[in-house]
Amino acid sequence: MGKVSTLVSSTFIVLGLVVNGIHSWNYEDEDTKGVFRWGDQYPECDGLNQSPIDIETARVQVNRDLTVEIGGLDETHETWIRNNGHTAQLGLLDSPKPNLTGTAVNGKLYEFAQLHFHWGEKSDRGSEHSVDSVFYPAEMHMVFYRKQYGDIETAVKYKDGLAVVGVFLQNSKTNNPNYDPLIYAVRQAPDYKAKSFLPSEITLRQLLPRNTQKFYRYSGSLTTPPCDEIVTWILLADPVEIGEQQLEVFRHERTNYVSMRSGSNRIDHNYRYQAPINRRIVESSFNPRISFSTPLNARAIKPFYKNVFFPSY
Numbered sequence: 001m002g003k004v005s006t007l008v009s010s011t012f013i014v015l016g017l018v019v020n021g022i023h024s025w026n027y028e029d030e031d032t033k034g035v036f037r038w039g040d041q042y043p044e045c046d047g048l049n050q051s052p053i054d055i056e057t058a059r060v061q062v063n064r065d066l067t068v069e070i071g072g073l074d075e076t077h078e079t080w081i082r083n084n085g086h087t088a089q090l091g092l093l094d095s096p097k098p099n100l101t102g103t104a105v106n107g108k109l110y111e112f113a114q115l116h117f118h119w120g121e122k123s124d125r126g127s128e129h130s131v132d133s134v135f136y137p138a139e140m141h142m143v144f145y146r147k148q149y150g151d152i153e154t155a156v157k158y159k160d161g162l163a164v165v166g167v168f169l170q171n172s173k174t175n176n177p178n179y180d181p182l183i184y185a186v187r188q189a190p191d192y193k194a195k196s197f198l199p200s201e202i203t204l205r206q207l208l209p210r211n212t213q214k215f216y217r218y219s220g221s222l223t224t225p226p227c228d229e230i231v232t233w234i235l236l237a238d239p240v241e242i243g244e245q246q247l248e249v250f251r252h253e254r255t256n257y258v259s260m261r262s263g264s265n266r267i268d269h270n271y272r273y274q275a276p277i278n279r280r281i282v283e284s285s286f287n288p289r290i291s292f293s294t295p296l297n298a299r300a301i302k303p304f305y306k307n308v309f310f311p312s313y
């Protein structure tokens with residue numbers, strides 16, 4: 001059985017934000033509500049099984065029996081996107097929703113809830129996870145909740161409540177037309193709490209890399225408060241390419257506070273710093289020691305941990 005987080009108010013929306021309509025946390029480096037101080041209000045953010053992490057391929061355990069099956073990837077959906085103050089979050093209007101199962105989640109059935117993005121000010125950084133300390137410009141999270149719990153608010157109370165598919169976004173010179181409807185909608189809704197429909201229906205397949213069978217799996221947490229340690233992470237190894245111009249649209253989303261770092265109310269970065277892996281083991285469905293392509297513009301950055309030092313920019 002999982003446990004009930006007493007800190008979570010009834011208005012809490014998973015991975016989305018908002019406790020009683022006030023921003024109680026942010027991505028600032030040196031704010032009392034900032035990314036290094038989330039644990040003050042949300043103790044689980046200081047837990048031992050937090051996300052994101054760096055994937056050290058030399059220490060990954062290859063497990064050829066790991067599978068992930070996502071159902072409904074090719075079905076088209078009427079889709080909306082909302083700026084929740086921390087990210088651009090996409091939801092599907094119509095049912096049935098896509099689902100996820102496989103040995104990677106011990107054969108349990110999960111249902112699609114939402115997807116959203118994490119990005120950085122520039123394309124040298126922005127993903128939350130990294131592979132051998134190499135970051136990508138952005139990362140997409142497709143959030144699924146365990147269907148038997150009925151809804152996501154209930155599911156987050158259980159250890160096996162969520163499965164999140166993480167997808168690295170690599171920048172390219174040319175735009176990815178598969179992302180055009182989504183980017184168009186993000187551009188239409190730059191303001192805090194703004195919502196817009198995508199101009200055409202999309203499939204989830206459109207947003208994924210061709211190969212979804214090469215992935216890493218580990219147990220971790222939400223990467224936003226309240227940081228519940230209830231997530232089976234499925235991180236796809238292959239990135240999907242999107243245009244640098246398309247990435248820039250995310251960086252012009254706005255929130256309702258002014259960043260001390262940039263002096264503007266743009267959501268110019270929304271990634272959490274990494275957590276130590278501690279006793280956890282990362283498994284992979286493939287041998288990562290054989291094929292790993294280094295992203296185009298990414299550079300290796302040693303991960304830094306909470307309370308070790310403040311990064312300077």
Ligand SMILES: *[C@@H]1O[C@H](CO)[C@@H](O)[C@H](O)[C@H]1NC(C)=O
Binds near residue numbers: 072096097098099
């Ligand atoms: C998963 O989704 C697919 C596509 O909508 C559907 O055909 C299938 O029945 C679903 N699986 C379960 C177990 O509900």
Ligand SMILES: [Zn+2]
Binds near residue numbers: 015116117118141223
């Ligand atoms: Zn996320």
